[in-house]
Amino acid sequence: MTPDAPRRRGRPSLRSAEGTPAARDRILAAAREEFSARGYDKTSIRRIAQAAGVDPALVHHYFGTKDEIFAAAVDLSLALPAKELPALLADGPDGVGERVARLFLGFWEDPRTRGPVLAVVRSALTHEAARDIMRSFVTRNLLERIAAQVPVPAPTLRAELAASQLIGVAMLRYVLELEPLASADPETIVATVAPTLQRYLTDPEAVPATGA
């Protein structure tokens, strides 16, 4: 679901004051809470409606199916990197690894952005429907945008390799909480992984031609 899809706007209300953009935001916040606390499997439209204090019909009205509200949660959770990343890359190859590493670490360091994205990552790792939704979003809004800025062969594979390093750090540091990685200074991690990202994204020799 893209930010300008009609469903994202507050449509005229059903028949009560519930049908306002504020209610829509409350539903989406409740959905992220529910997906985060219970996982994709155990979250239902009914539970989301209860948590938001609205009628289930209003959840259907704004978001349609459970998959669609999950897609909206993914969209919202990854909106920040999806928005900022292309500009970081457009600034040219010098230091791009460090800029990307710092953006992602900052995103994961902030509990307000970490919680929701952890919820969608966990759901995507454990449920096929959630995985397909997240894969589609990540491909369209992150990987393809990164690849468009990478002026070396196999740009999408390079973007995925960079993403693999970042998601791996996130898993070990924020989910498994392995020490000393979990307590390391964020700048230490930025300094350590930046050359890896720089190599994947810009070094013509980094990815064999067969990987194109």
Next chain:
Amino acid sequence: MTPDAPRRRGRPSLRSAEGTPAARDRILAAAREEFSARGYDKTSIRRIAQAAGVDPALVHHYFGTKDEIFAAAVDLSLALPAKELPALLADGPDGVGERVARLFLGFWEDPRTRGPVLAVVRSALTHEAARDIMRSFVTRNLLERIAAQVPVPAPTLRAELAASQLIGVAMLRYVLELEPLASADPETIVATVAPTLQRYLTDPEAVPATGA
């Protein structure tokens, strides 16, 4: 649970032919299937016993609690890298990144070893009890053994950074199945990530002193 813990041996039977090492292996195989198919949360001693065709008392007899049978599944699933990795590292720093990358890719490429480890990784990412069990195993049997062979400052942090790259590739290639990474030739991936691992594990400059 270490490979030589008493519980791993077939103890004398309870009172029937069920109580044999073959029954124990069947229970453990059933446990991995159940954890894989249902996740940590929904797997119970009773379901494992049903799937193995034995009495729940026999499951308790061999493995104790659900956490203990999960620990045995982690142990079994990660036995191969836990066994082979230290020797790879002991062969010295030259080419260690490539050897480690090839061992892990081979492990993930083989569906017989991939399925069980995916099951424990998924459980660890979604349930705290499973996470604590896996973290303890990984720290004791992988990270500390790697770190013992790394002759540069901050060896454990370096081992974790190498692990983060490998787990990230596994997540994007085998779980999220992002293309083109999911279909890339394994040797392409080995060639691409080997310098990353080599740098983390052997380059004195790779990790800032503050990360020690």
